[in-house]
Amino acid sequence: MSTTTAPADAPARPPKRSTGLSFDQKMTxxxxxxxxxxxxxxxxxxxxxxxxxxxxxxxxxxxxxxxxxxxxxxxxxxxxxxLFTGANNLLPYIWHSVVAAVVSAGLSLVLGTLAGYGLSRTRMKRKSDLSFWIISTRMAPIAAVVLPLFLMFRFAGLIDTLPGLILAYMTFNLPFATWLMQAFFAEIPPSLEEAALVSGCTRWGAFWNVILPLSKAGLVTTGILCLVFAWNDYAFASVFAGPSSQTLPIAASQLVTQTGVDWGQLTAIGTIVVVPMVVLGLAVKRWLVTGLSLGAVTGE
Amino acid sequence: MTQTTAQPTGGQELAPERVQQMKQPRRPRRGLGFPGLLMAPAVIFMAGLSIIPFLTLIGMSFSRVRLLGGAALEWRGLDNWARALTDPNLWTSWATTVLYFVVTVGLELLIGIGVAVALHRVLRGRGLVLSLVLLPMFVAPVIVGLLGRYLVDPTFGLYTNWLQAVGIDIDPLGSPVTAFIAVALMDVWEWTPLITLITLAGLSGVNPSVLEAAALDGAGRTRTLFHIIFPSISNVLLVAFLIRSMDAVRYFDIITITTNGGPADATKIVPLRLYETAFRFFDLGYAAAIGLMMLAVTIAMAKVFVRLLDRKGLAQ
Incomplete structure (x- = not known):
């Protein structure tokens, strides 16, 4: 399923010079x-x-x-x-952000890995319909998802709760994880599980002991991207989060007031929000192409 | 993993029924089968988070939504739909959305591909440059918007200051045209790296022997680029385009936090109008009709995306 095989950041050919930056030698x-x-x-x-x-x-x-x-x-x-002293202590916001992002990413990864493996190996007739449903769920405009969820959450008392926020983030993270893990699993030839089955593994054993260890890169990439999407969310949190579930992006937006903006604190919150995601994102740089193109282009 | 090296010849010691199983892999299964079983929890979860909300949204679009004491729907027939189709403000928003989409995605493709081509020529240090180029993608869109406001503030903004130095004295977010340009550029800042990343992966996959053949035939750099390289990565470019297109309707945090649709509705793309309708005027029924219109657009694009993957054998 790959359109490309070379890593995105690998040199196309061996470098000619040993130090500094060098170019394609044919370049004028x-x-x-x-x-x-x-x-x-x-x-x-x-x-x-x-x-x-x-x-x-x-x-x-x-x-x-x-x-x-x-x-x-x-x-x-x-x-x-x-930011950490006085009236507006940032710690609760950080805690809410961490819980909502980590739990939604974790649950999505577990359920999405199982489903993604199932999807990559199933021979069901309506597979393409199922795939389409999953991808369109991931791509659904946030504004169109927020509306019915707002009504449902109000009904279920989930407004201004962390579980509500986690569920809201799973609306995009679960289909994303399923789709992406499916793409990673599809790269692993089924002959590997078949060999494991022949040597006495159960189907679960073949998945758990053979396929999963080969999918570490996919698991880490999927998990991290889910984490980034949830951590960076503002649209859902601005509707669903209240005093007891506000996240960091909300804290940042609240520094913008009628009377003015505390730009010093705002740039500090910005740094706190951005740095961890940059570190995590660059940690999976090799697989970002696969992850962010939803498996349509593989860079590895 | 030792199991991965196990050979099918190990089957000599297997129980007969297992050998039988291997011989008939396509034997009809009872129930869901193993893949179905694995999919079940996620599918049930997603049904709850996608199908039920979808049906709710349809119900809302035919109703007046009352929020007092919980939530209740009052049947209103086609009222919301009639309004959605005749509301000139909504159509203006659609036009703004299309313009915003064309400007942002167009610039992102143009710049993103250009940077990818440049980056592809760099052999040493490409990894480092790419890492730096990718950074904006990980910044929360709401922070991008706030940072943008900080940079273009009329009194202390760094960029407004530089513009003043060359004789352009403006408040970018203060007037319709400049505000539109400013929010579009913030989107371009954040998402151009995605196009660069995907295009670069495509470029790295171009068969070097084809390029050598082209060079031997005397094709120049520009001709090679337009007649050989771009056609051979057209699928990759299409994927990049579709993903950005779907996300362009998805994200609106940057505009919310900078102009919130203003000034004079110049940046009020459809999702912002939906939010305003729903959460400022609390007309959730009408907002639901708008939401379904947006959903239809996304589904059409997702259909193209999946079809492309199927046809090119990119998926499955």
Whole structure:
């Protein structure tokens, strides 16, 4: 099912030079310049906002909103300290975010792995209908999902509860995990389980002892992407979360008030929200192509 | 895993019924079978989280939703649908959505593919550059929006400051056209890396011998790119396009937190109008009709996506 086989970040051929950055040797000097101008401009465009956020989070006093933006300043931790002391303590928000993201990702991964394996091996007639249902559930517009869930949750008393938020996140994470694990399992030839069955494994044993250990990359990638999607959510939380279930993105949005915005604290929250996801996301960089194209393109 | 190396020849010692089983793998099964059993929990869960809400949404779209003391539906027939089809504000929102979609996805494809082609030429250091390029994708959209507001603030924004330095003195989020451009660019900032990532995977998969043949035939760089490379990764590009398209209707956090649809509805794409209708005016029935319209668009795109996977043998 793969359209490509080479890793996205692997050199197309062995490098000619041993140090520094080098190029396709057939490249003209003009081509080299154009390439680096394109990449340089794009890197600046990509990185400046992130660097500016990081710097802002360490600016004390009025530095963060200086009319003449400051690249050089005396670093201060007052924004971070302010987030964890006084009236607006960030810890409950962090806790809610962690619980909602980890539990929804974990449950989705467990159920999605089982279902994804079943889906990759089933010979049922309506398989394509089932696949289509799963992918369209994942892709359903959040706004269209929030509405009926709001009514159902109100009915079931799940508004402003963590279980409610976890269920809401599973509306997109469970179909995502199922679909993606199906794509990873489809890469493993069925002859492996057949061999295990012949040597006396049960079907469950073949799955558990043979297939799962071969799918570690898929499991980790799926789990991490589910975690990122849930952690980064704002649309669901803005409707379902109340005082006892507010998450970090909500905390960030609440710093925007009628009277003004505390940009120092906001950039600090931004940093707290972003850094863990960047670390996790880059940890599975090799499989990101597969994960984010829902298994349609494999980069590995 | 030692089992993975087990050979079918080990079957000599097997019980006869197991050998029988292996000989007839397509024997009709009773009940769900093993794959069906594994799928059951997730399917039941998803039914609860997808089919029941879907039916609820349909019910809501034909009703007036009363929220006092729980929730109750009052049958209203086709009222909401008639309103949805004739509401000029909603059609304006659809037009805004289409424009927003064309601008963001168009720019993302253009820039994303360009950067991928450039990155593909870099041999050493590609991994590092790619890692840096990918960063925006992991940033929560709501943080992207807030960060954008910080950067384009008329008094202390870094970007507004730079614009002033070259003689452009504006409040980007303050007027319709610039606000639209600003929120579109925030989306482009966040999602261009996805296109780059997918395109780069496609480029890495192009058969080198084809490229060598093209070079021997005297094809130039540009001709090779447009006549050989792009056609051979057209499926990959289509996948990137479809995924971004479906997500473009999905996410609206950036706009919510920056302009919330303003100024003068210039950035009020359909999901924002739905949220406003549902959670500010509490007209959930009408919002449900809007939601079903959006769902129809997504389902049509998902259909194309799945068909593409089937036809090209990308899935199954």
């Amino acid at each position: 000097p003009g081509g080299t310049v154009v390439t680096w101008v394109v990449l340089g401009v794009f890197l600046l465009w990509t990185l400046i906002p992130l660097v500016w956020m990081l710097l802002g989070s360490f600016k004390g006093g009025d530095d963060v909103t200086a009319a003449d933006p400051k690249w050089v300043f005396t670093p201060s931790l007052e924004n971070y300290v302010g």
